Amino acid sequence: MTQVPPSSGSIVVADWHRCKDSKEYFSKILHKKRRKNFGLLESPVMPPHVAVDTVHYKIFISGKSGVGKTALAARLAGLNIPNMHYETTGIETTVVYWPAKLRENGRVFFFRLQLWDCGENALRRFDHLLPACKEQVDAVLFLFSFTDRTSFDDLSTQMAKWTGTPAGRVVKLVVGTKFDLFMHCDVAERDVRDFQEKWSLPVLRVGGEVSDGLGDVAPLLNCLAENLWHQDCVTAESARHHSQQDTGTLL
Amino acid sequence: MMMLQHGSTQLLCLTASSGVPLFTRGASKQLPFSVIGSLNGVHMFGGGQEVVLSSCETEGGGRVVWRVFQDSVMLIAVSGGGQGSGGGQGGAGGSKEEEVRLQRLLENVWSCMVLVLGQDELTNVRNVERLKRDLRSCFSLIDQLLEDRQEGILGNLTHCADSLLPPNPTLLQEAVDGFAQASDSEFGCLIVHGRIAAATEKWWRLAPQEVVLLSALMRSLSASGSASCDYPVFLPQGSPTVAHRLLRFQLLPGADVCVLCGPTPSLHRAESGIVGRFWTPLVETLRDCLAVGERCLPPSVSLRPDVLALLLINRETRRSVSCVRTLTNHPLGDPPLPSKARCWELLKLFYIFSTTRYFTQEEALCVSPEEKAQRGNTEDFVLGFSHQPLQCYLVTEECKSYGLQTPQHQLFLLIPLSVPTFALRTVATQTLSDIVAAPGF
Numbered sequence: 033m034t035q036v037p038p039s040s041g042s043i044v045v046a047d048w049h050r051c052k053d054s055k056e057y058f059s060k061i062l063h064k065k066r067r068k069n070f071g072l073l074e075s076p077v078m079p080p081h082v083a084v085d086t087v088h089y090k091i092f093i094s095g096k097s098g099v100g101k102t103a104l105a106a107r108l109a110g111l112n113i114p115n116m117h118y119e120t121t122g123i124e125t126t127v128v129y130w131p132a133k134l135r136e137n138g139r140v141f142f143f144r145l146q147l148w149d150c151g152e153n154a155l156r157r158f159d160h161l162l163p164a165c166k167e168q169v170d171a172v173l174f175l176f177s178f179t180d181r182t183s184f185d186d187l188s189t190q191m192a193k194w195t196g197t198p199a200g201r202v203v204k205l206v207v208g209t210k211f212d213l214f215m216h217c218d219v220a221e222r223d224v225r226d227f228q229e230k231w232s233l234p235v236l237r238v239g240g241e242v243s244d245g246l247g248d249v250a251p252l253l254n255c256l257a258e259n260l261w262h263q264d265c266v267t268a269e270s271a272r273h274h275s276q277q278d279t280g281t282l283l
Numbered sequence: 284m285m286m287l288q289h290g291s292t293q294l295l296c297l298t299a300s301s302g303v304p305l306f307t308r309g310a311s312k313q314l315p316f317s318v319i320g321s322l323n324g325v326h327m328f329g330g331g332q333e334v335v336l337s338s339c340e341t342e343g344g345g346r347v348v349w350r351v352f353q354d355s356v357m358l359i360a361v362s363g364g365g366q367g368s369g370g371g372q373g374g375a376g377g378s379k380e381e382e383v384r385l386q387r388l389l390e391n392v393w394s395c396m397v398l399v400l401g402q403d404e405l406t407n408v409r410n411v412e413r414l415k416r417d418l419r420s421c422f423s424l425i426d427q428l429l430e431d432r433q434e435g436i437l438g439n440l441t442h443c444a445d446s447l448l449p450p451n452p453t454l455l456q457e458a459v460d461g462f463a464q465a466s467d468s469e470f471g472c473l474i475v476h477g478r479i480a481a482a483t484e485k486w487w488r489l490a491p492q493e494v495v496l497l498s499a500l501m502r503s504l505s506a507s508g509s510a511s512c513d514y515p516v517f518l519p520q521g522s523p524t525v526a527h528r529l530l531r532f533q534l535l536p537g538a539d540v541c542v543l544c545g546p547t548p549s550l551h552r553a554e555s556g557i558v559g560r561f562w563t564p565l566v567e568t569l570r571d572c573l574a575v576g577e578r579c580l581p582p583s584v585s586l587r588p589d590v591l592a593l594l595l596i597n598r599e600t601r602r603s604v605s606c607v608r609t610l611t612n613h614p615l616g617d618p619p620l621p622s623k624a625r626c627w628e629l630l631k632l633f634y635i636f637s638t639t640r641y642f643t644q645e646e647a648l649c650v651s652p653e654e655k656a657q658r659g660n661t662e663d664f665v666l667g668f669s670h671q672p673l674q675c676y677l678v679t680e681e682c683k684s685y686g687l688q689t690p691q692h693q694l695f696l697l698i699p700l701s702v703p704t705f706a707l708r709t710v711a712t713q714t715l716s717d718i719v720a721a722p723g724f
Contacts, residue, residue, distance in 0.1 A: 072532055090551070125509060125554075157417075
């Protein structure tokens with residue numbers, strides 16, 4: 033079943049990190065102007081009178097070897113981006129806390145996004161890794177690199193692995209990495225547009241210097257939060273619909 | 284011949300049978316192909332004459348060390364010389380030390396290749412191109428071994444696990460045991476600041492080099508800041524052909540727990556169901572443990588003010604603690620104390636100096652007796668004696684060093700030059716009893 037993605041900014045307030053009222057929330061994920069690294073036993077703590085719910089999601093990062101999966105996870109979490117490319121020889125997960133404000137009712141949530149990253153060669157060599165990544169997954173980020181045409185052409189193969197998965201609905205986003213290296217750009221803007229139309233999936237772009245730690249990741253994280261929230265609403269809606277039908281038959 | 288820049292090390296890997304280069308790591312400037320070919324050729328020539336060429340020194344002060352593993356892979360380490368051998372240390376920075384360092388490096392590199400790829404893939408090579416590609420997965424660990432940058436980690440050299448003595452060991456021990464059991468595993472380990480703070484009994488029964496290697500892997504995973512991992516690993520001694528799963532969880536930044544397990548539990552289930560149950564009650568205990576920092580010793584252990592740096596090895600458990608302290612240079616006219624980084628370097632050199640000349644070096648189990656004889660790190664001088672030296676010392680322009688061994692421990696100390704030489708023995712014996720008495724190391 034194809035699901036129409038929500039248009040950007042329709043559910044979650046875009047650029048909320050720039051607004052004044054977001055400060056007390058974002059300050060909880062920052063430490064000395066850098067992003068805070070949370071251990072599994074930690075989470076952002078708000079003062080008791082500001083109760084904020086945290087919603088948990090599992091996101092798998094898919095893409096050809098060397099496309100920048102590990103670097104993307106590090107960038108989104110505000111961790112040091114490795115300056116050398118090394119293969120990821122197993123599954124590594126990275127946790128990102130991201131506060132987002134719903135447009136509809138002004139409620140704020142902490143999105144706890146756990147990014148699952150696994151090297152392509154490891155996936156090929158060990159059969160148990162992919163099922164582990166697919167277990168209860170909520171979203172998949174399909175990565176391609178603007179400097180590697182084959183990674184773009186490979187997208188449909190990557191996505192084919194995820195069509196018809198019985199594991200319920202999964203949010204799908206496409207991310208183009210290394211967008212800053214335009215000198216070596218191998219994927220034309222028109223190709224991206226065509227792709228976007230054909231699959232009706234959002235395509236996001238990342239790359240370049242890590243600036244203030246929020247501005248460069250906000251569009252992607254907000255888009256992800258928006259799509260995940262939307263998916264949950266649709267699922268809840270259909271569940272309610274189902275249960276109403278059930279009660280109907282019972283009566 | 285001056286092959287490489289001073290202080291840099293290059294690692295070459297070739298197939299043992301045909302000399303096909305598999306990879307090169309380290310050193311910014313690669314050795315020319317002709318040199319690589321010659322290095323392989325001269326080793327092969329020796330083989331034809333039934334001579335094993337294991338090490339040689341170049342006129343420019345460089346070193347080359349060869350070793351063939353399982354008749355399948357040849358590793359060659361080439362160093363430009365000068366690494367760590369500052370003029371001051373005199374005897375303890377020479378070529379012998381460099382040879383030992385490079386031999387250890389080759390052993391460790393081979394172990395880490397087995398850890399990542401398994402022995403079968405390395406010994407039954409069907410497709411060299413494929414092996415070359417798969418070997419890339421080992422580069423992260425190999426580069427870490429080559430750079431050897433993290434201060435205060437000596438396990439790669441000593442093959443004793445770098446440990447940290449926590450202020451509250453019982454609580455942590457119970458948690459590690461319980462956590463491992465709940466994860467269907469007998470092998471569990473808590474690592475704080477890259478050093479083992481607690482581990483299950485079975486963890487200590489792994490081969491010492493496996494413990495050290497897994498610690499190195501944990502350090503590199505922990506440094507990335509990721510929250511959890513599920514890594515397939517082969518154990519070079521215990522399970523070289525069947526992969527286990529290493530599950531690792533970052534409890535707090537700097538404190539990671541791991542278990543070695545079979546097909547269950549899944550990473551997702553272990554993380555959501557088991558981690559919190561065992562570790563949430565211990566957040567404060569873990570924070571206290573993190574506060575111990577690089578000192579490795581709990582606050583209850585106080586060291587004499589004249590100890591500059593120490594390495595203490597427990598010979599039975601194959602564990603070690605080490606630290607370098609910042610002492611203030613006060614009396615005017617005293618020679619300046621060596622920097623912290625230099626102290627770590629000196630500690631390593633003094634360890635090699637003592638273990639090759641006087642003390643026995645507990646060799647890694649992977650070395651067969653014949654190989655041990657071939658490589659002969661311990662000089663004939665020592666082997667010719669019926670008794671064992673118990674203490675040794677060395678005075679250089681930078682500091683004084685003292686080594687002491689008992690049936691259970693080996694202690695290596697750096698002491699400022701201002702301390703009179705006749706007092707060194709007292710400093711050493713007292714330091715040993717200070718540490719050993721307190722937490723039962």
